[in-house]
Every structure is written in C-alpha cells, then in structure tokens.
Amino acid sequence: MGVITFLLVVFGLELSTQGVSLVLARISAGVSAVFAGVEFHVGAARFLVGLTFLLLGLVLWALGIWSAHAQAKVAVVGAACPQCGNDTRRVKRRDWQRLLSFVWGERLTRRRCETCHWTGLSLRH
Secondary structure, three states: OHHHHHHHHHHHHHHHHOHHHHHHHHHHHHHHHHHHOOOOOOOHHHHHHHHHHHHHHHHHHHHHHHHHHHHHHEEEEOOEOOOOOOEOEEEOOOHHHHHHHHHHOOOEEEEEOOOOOOEEEEEOO
16 A cells, blocks of 8 residues: 555656656756766755765665565564464575565564464564
8 A cells, every 4th residue: 555655646646747757857967067077056065965865765664565565464473373372493594574574673584383284474473
C-alpha cells in the first residue's frame, strides 16, 4: 500500500506542477555538467552531496518496504516448528536473511525441522 500511495503522490505532483519532470531534467543536467566539468545551477560538491543523500534515502525507503514484506516470512519465535511443534535445528542463513536481521536489529535465525522438513525464519528469544 505504501508504494501505491507514493506513486499516486508522485503522479499527482507531476500532473499538477510538472515538478517530477523538472527534477529529473535538473538531475540529468547536473550529472552531465559534473562529467563535463562545467558550472551548473549549484556547485558540483553541493550537487554530488545532494544526489548522495537522495540515493541514500531511496535505498533506505526500499529497505523499509522490503523488510516489511519479509516480516511475513518469519514463522515463529524460538526453536519449535510451526507445523508439527517438534524441535528444529539451526541452518546457515542466506545473505539476504543476514541483511534482514541487520535491518531489523533482531536476532533472526534460519531453522529446519527434521520431522516434517519445514524450513523457515525464526526470531531468537
């Protein structure tokens, strides 16, 4: 829902003010000016710092959306299997699961049940 809301806001902004087109044109002109070594509306250092903040903000926004969607993949808290209730054992996490654990600031583990062969994510106590 957050992505759709964001897109509606951007689309409305573009239709009412052409602000998105102007921003994209200025970013394109700024990148061209930096590579060509010519002067732009703002100084090259200020432009690059602003562009860095813009990209960092977009990455953090995308990480937030991704982590919210990934939260549904966390099945249990603890070591019990959500399907059969037996004990599970830890298995090596994938890289995206390590990143998710870092983004959440939680102790996320990947577990496997030897009885029913369930594999999933769990939060440690």
